[in-house]
Amino acid sequence: MNSRTEVFLLTRTSPAVALSVQGLQKTIGKRTIIRNVSFDVHQGEVFGFLGPNGAGKTTTIRMIVGLIAPTAGRICIGGHDVRSEFIEAMRNVGCIVENPELYKYMTGWQNLEHFAAMLGDVTDERIQEVVQLVKMDARIHDKVKTYSLGMRQRLGIAQALLGRPKLLILDEPTNGLDPAGIRELREFIRKLAAEEGLAVFVSSHMLAEVQMMCDRVAILSGGEIVKVTSVEEIVANGVNRVEWNVEPVETARRVLAEALGADNVQQIAATKLIASLTQTETASLNEKLIGAGVSIYSVTVQNQLEELFLEITGGESIA
Amino acid sequence: MRNLLALTRNETLKVLRKRRFFVVILILLILIPTFVYGQYTTEQRLLAKVGTTDWRAQLQQQITDQEHRMQSPALPDEQKKIMQLQVEQQKYYLDRNINPKATGATTFTRFFMQYGVSLFLPLLVIVIATDIVSSEHSEGTIKLLLTRPVKRWKILLSKYLTLLIYTTLTVMITMVACYAISGLFFGFQGWDAPMFTGFQISGGTFDASQVKVLPHWQLLLMNYGLGWISTIVVATLSFMVSVLVRGTAAGMGVMLAVLIGGNILVQLAADFPIAKYIFTSHLRLTDYVNGTPLPIPDVTLPFSLCILGLWLVGGLIVSFITFTRRDVLA
Ligand SMILES: Nc1ncnc2c1ncn2[C@@H]1O[C@H](COP(=O)(O)OP(=O)(O)OP(=O)(O)O)[C@@H](O)[C@H]1O
Numbered sequence: 001m002n003s004r005t006e007v008f009l010l011t012r013t014s015p016a017v018a019l020s021v022q023g024l025q026k027t028i029g030k031r032t033i034i035r036n037v038s039f040d041v042h043q044g045e046v047f048g049f050l051g052p053n054g055a056g057k058t059t060t061i062r063m064i065v066g067l068i069a070p071t072a073g074r075i076c077i078g079g080h081d082v083r084s085e086f087i088e089a090m091r092n093v094g095c096i097v098e099n100p101e102l103y104k105y106m107t108g109w110q111n112l113e114h115f116a117a118m119l120g121d122v123t124d125e126r127i128q129e130v131v132q133l134v135k136m137d138a139r140i141h142d143k144v145k146t147y148s149l150g151m152r153q154r155l156g157i158a159q160a161l162l163g164r165p166k167l168l169i170l171d172e173p174t175n176g177l178d179p180a181g182i183r184e185l186r187e188f189i190r191k192l193a194a195e196e197g198l199a200v201f202v203s204s205h206m207l208a209e210v211q212m213m214c215d216r217v218a219i220l221s222g223g224e225i226v227k228v229t230s231v232e233e234i235v236a237n238g239v240n241r242v243e244w245n246v247e248p249v250e251t252a253r254r255v256l257a258e259a260l261g262a263d264n265v266q267q268i269a270a271t272k273l274i275a276s277l278t279q280t281e282t283a284s285l286n287e288k289l290i291g292a293g294v295s296i297y298s299v300t301v302q303n304q305l306e307e308l309f310l311e312i313t314g315g316e317s318i319a
Numbered sequence: 320m321r322n323l324l325a326l327t328r329n330e331t332l333k334v335l336r337k338r339r340f341f342v343v344i345l346i347l348l349i350l351i352p353t354f355v356y357g358q359y360t361t362e363q364r365l366l367a368k369v370g371t372t373d374w375r376a377q378l379q380q381q382i383t384d385q386e387h388r389m390q391s392p393a394l395p396d397e398q399k400k401i402m403q404l405q406v407e408q409q410k411y412y413l414d415r416n417i418n419p420k421a422t423g424a425t426t427f428t429r430f431f432m433q434y435g436v437s438l439f440l441p442l443l444v445i446v447i448a449t450d451i452v453s454s455e456h457s458e459g460t461i462k463l464l465l466t467r468p469v470k471r472w473k474i475l476l477s478k479y480l481t482l483l484i485y486t487t488l489t490v491m492i493t494m495v496a497c498y499a500i501s502g503l504f505f506g507f508q509g510w511d512a513p514m515f516t517g518f519q520i521s522g523g524t525f526d527a528s529q530v531k532v533l534p535h536w537q538l539l540l541m542n543y544g545l546g547w548i549s550t551i552v553v554a555t556l557s558f559m560v561s562v563l564v565r566g567t568a569a570g571m572g573v574m575l576a577v578l579i580g581g582n583i584l585v586q587l588a589a590d591f592p593i594a595k596y597i598f599t600s601h602l603r604l605t606d607y608v609n610g611t612p613l614p615i616p617d618v619t620l621p622f623s624l625c626i627l628g629l630w631l632v633g634g635l636i637v638s639f640i641t642f643t644r645r646d647v648l649a
């Protein structure tokens with residue numbers, strides 16, 4: 001067996017990779033909107049796609065689901081190239097791109113029937129099942145134009161799940177959901193990944209949301225991937241605001257200033273100091289403080305996800 | 320194949336549920352009775368003026384006159400043949416006690432197509448045709464439609480088949496509604512009356528060598544068949560516009576401008592050389608069988624059919640290439 005077929009077999013049979021994106025690029029007119037984007041999404045994981053407005057999340061998703069053609073690069077879903085094996089690739093995908101736009105003049109049920117007919121092998125029982133899954137039983141026979149945004153999101157998800165996909169792609173799914181709805185969706189997505197082994201690809205512009213929902217995350221900024229890591233790692237290496245309640249405050253201040261620089265350390269009350277540092281630094285500094293004979297009454301770490309996010313993405317405004 | 324059937328079913332259901340076809344039928348059901356009533360009152364007024372009884376005597380007189388003239392040896396054979404046919408036609412009316420000047424349901428139905436084929440029917444057809452693809456874009460549903468495991472050309476083909484179905488239905492409903500409604504006022508008689516067809520203008524002179532006699536119902540069906548071809552061409556071109564633009568209103572605007580502009584062009588500048596190659600100049604295919612000359616000079620039915628066919632094929636090629644290759648950005 002020569003090496004070419006070996007590589008071919010590897011990419012075809014490896015079950016773990018649900019979605020593989022390699023060297024993706026998109027140029028519209030003279031502007032390059034997406035530049036060399038690569039990542040893999042594995043079966044059973046929730047993968048976040050994080051980036052500020054205009055970073056290129058929706059554009060990437062449109063390429064993944066075959067709505068627009070990449071200028072360069074390759075996208076495989078379940079081992080099938082989206083360009084050359086569109087049908088096989090799309091059999092494995094359920095998606096919502098931007099808003100869940102469905103036919104407003106039809107009922108929820110008629111919409112589901114419409115998309116079931118396009119899949120070919122979906123029974124009425126399966127439609128009933130997904131309706132129950134997204135808890136839309138009560139309103140499913142009403143026209144979609146009478147639905148609230150949250151109900152449309154649910155119907156959109158029901159539609160995406162109809163064909164028992166292996167990969168679920170959701171573009172900012174929490175848009176328009178109330179806090180209870182967001183939480184419900186989060187739990188729902190985690191359940192799908194854990195119990196049914198779905199790979200879920202979720203785009204978002206909120207780090208906090210991604211932190212609660214995702215296993216891994218790709219951070220996109222200005223059309224380029226900044227990094228692909230686990231969410232824990234980002235938080236651990238990100239800068240937090242830490243508040244120490246200590247005594248004697250002078251000794252503590254000296255120890256902290258030595259390690260972090262005098263500018264970084266501020267006294268905000270008689271026994272309270274604050275500084276910005278990463279989680280790992282916090283642990284070692286605590287040891288140093290105790291070593292210097294300082295009593296620590298409390299340490300409060302404030303996750304500054306917003307700042308962290310801005311820092312990672314370069315804090316730029318819309319490109 | 321099963322797939323295409325399911326897709327076409329989806330599309331026909333969408334058009335029905337959107338109530339667009341209802342609008343078309345509603346327009347027909349309001350306009351036809353209005354026209355019928357208008358025609359009816361005009362005829363009643365005429366009847367009151369002329370009197371009811373003397374049309375038989377007049378017709379008898381005409382027949383005698385014509386038979387007399389046919390005896391003349393100076394008359395060319397061509398002319399004689401036509402007069403012979405006319406006499407036969409007049410005798411038919413006399414025998415069945417039908418006033419040939421009065422409208423029957425068949426005549427009304429035929430006239431409706433004859434006058435409606437260049438503008439009225441195309442307008443009905445574009446209501447559905449310009450909406451069928453563009454609305455998926457304007458409503459955003461195109462994103463779901465094109466991310467299912469179905470090839471894009473199949474989706475477009477199912478939409479085109481749906482359009483063909485509704486266009487055909489529109490033509491059929493027009494005929495049935497015209498016949499039924501006008502029959503109530505004018506009576507259903509006259510469907511087997513002998514009619515002439517096959518008049519030609521060749522080299523600027525009247526050519527009657529191809530003249531044939533047909534029962535009226537056959538002429539009626541020929542009219543509707545040719546009218547159907549014209550409406551299919553208009554539907555296909557509106558379909559192309561629907562693929563190219565992103566909103567129904569924009570598509571309607573474009574098609575209205577083209578259709579009305581084309582009608583004006585035919586009337587104002589019929590001998591403008593390019594007019595011969597524009598599809599709107601050839602929509603009145605029915606003129607070929609009804610013996611009224613087409614507004615543009617030196618054209619024949621095969622030529623018109625060729626031009627319309629080229630536009631149809633061109634429209635389909637543009638539609639399919641654009642739809643299957645285009646990036647869906649918004
Ligand atoms: N049709 C288009 N033509 C040219 N540029 C476009 C087009 N659509 C999007 N863009 C550009 O591509 C970039 C990425 O847009 P995209 O919609 O993918 O961002 P996004 O990450 O989804 O943002 P958001 O969080 O606001 O949804 C933007 O700079 C945008 O201006």
Ligand SMILES: [Mg+2]
Nearest residue numbers: 057058098171
């Ligand atoms: Mg977006």
